[in-house]
Amino acid sequence: xxxxxxxxxxxxxxxxxxxxxxxxPGRSGKDNRLFVEAVLWIARTGSPWRDLPAMFGHWNSTFxxxxxxxxxxxxxxxxxxxxxxxDMEYAMVDATIVKVHRHGQGAKxxxxxxxxxxxxxx
Numbered sequence: 509x510x511x512x513x514x515x516x517x518x519x520x521x522x523x524x525x526x527x528x529x530x531x532x533p534g535r536s537g538k539d540n541r542l543f544v545e546a547v548l549w550i551a552r553t554g555s556p557w558r559d560l561p562a563m564f565g566h567w568n569s570t571f572x573x574x575x576x577x578x579x580x581x582x583x584x585x586x587x588x589x590x591x592x593x594x595d596m597e598y599a600m601v602d603a604t605i606v607k608v609h610r611h612g613q614g615a616k617x618x619x620x621x622x623x624x625x626x627x628x629x630x
Contacts (some may be wrong), residue, residue: 512541513548518590525578538565546570548572616627 514522519541526540535563539582546564560567 512545512553513540514545519544521589521592525582525589527580527582543570543573547574624626 512519523540525629526544528540529628542564545561547570549555549564550560553559557567560570564570
């Protein structure tokens with residue numbers, strides 16, 4: 509996979525906090541970055557784990573590894589590692605992006621009782 513969601517700079521901040529690095533005791537995963545990209549794919553698409561593309565590996569292995577990282581608070585550490593320099597591009601909200609609904613602009617509103625056509629004719 510040539511194209512990743514994470515930039516190289518973001519990955520450089522996250523990599524030391526991952527489990528299964530060379531030199532760590534116990535088992536290790538093949539490619540931590542590919543695994544993180546797989547989890548981001550699931551989060552981005554909202555797909556079930558079984559729909560994970562084969563290029564990320566077997567869905568059940570990825571899910572099991574995800575649960576292990578949840579239990580070890582790795583995701584919290586990864587979030588803290590990259591949240592020191594937030595990207596505020598999507599947090600800047602102004603009138604060019606969001607428009608106020610017409611009822612929120614101070615106009616008189618509310619439900620008004622209207623006379624029926626039969627009463628008007630009488």
